[in-house]
Amino acid sequence: MSSEQDKNSTEAPHNDGALFAPVDPFKVGIQGCCPRCGHGKLFDGLLSIKPRCSACNLDYAFADAGDGPAVFVILIVGFIVIGLVLWMQVNYAPPIWVYIVLFAPLTIILSLLSLRWCKGILIALQYRNNAAEGRISGD
Ligand SMILES: [Zn+2]
Numbered sequence: 001m002s003s004e005q006d007k008n009s010t011e012a013p014h015n016d017g018a019l020f021a022p023v024d025p026f027k028v029g030i031q032g033c034c035p036r037c038g039h040g041k042l043f044d045g046l047l048s049i050k051p052r053c054s055a056c057n058l059d060y061a062f063a064d065a066g067d068g069p070a071v072f073v074i075l076i077v078g079f080i081v082i083g084l085v086l087w088m089q090v091n092y093a094p095p096i097w098v099y100i101v102l103f104a105p106l107t108i109i110l111s112l113l114s115l116r117w118c119k120g121i122l123i124a125l126q127y128r129n130n131a132a133e134g135r136i137s138g139d
Contacts, residue, residue: 018056025128029121034058036127042120046112049123063126069118077110 023038034040040055042063052059081103088094088102125131 018058020056022128023124025124026121029119029124030117032116032120035124042123043116047116047119060123062132063123065119065122065126068122069115072118073111073115077107077114080110081107 018036020036020038023033023035025035028035028038028042032041032043034042034053034056036058037053037056040050040053040058042049042053042060044050049060049063051061084106085099085103088099
């Protein structure tokens with residue numbers, strides 16, 4: 001690998017030369033904090049991302065988790081809820097309204113909570129690993 005390729009592969013679009021102690025991406029992701037400093041808030045509301053960190057001024061324009069959080073939430077929450085539904089049907093066989101009253105709110109609450117956590121974790125991992133879309137080199 002040439003020195004030019006080394007330079008391009010380690011250069012992050014959000015690298016402004018600021019030095020911060022490394023933070024645990026899972027901890028800051030679940031807390032919804034900045035992936036660089038760990039202090040400023042990442043989210044503006046439930047799931048929308050703020051334009052930049054209020055503590056270290058990191059531009060969050062790089063943050064694009066795409067469909068990743070939704071895929072994890074669908075698979076994990078779906079596995080938990082369907083497992084509980086099957087277990088309840090086999091052991092108790094309650095009427096259908098019991099499923100609606102119990103599992104509709106459970107599904108919504110688990111999905112919203114884990115979607116926020118997943119999005120925070122994936123953005124923190126994206127920052128830590130300098131992940132970005134592939135680009136064709138101009139060389
Ligand atoms: Zn920050």
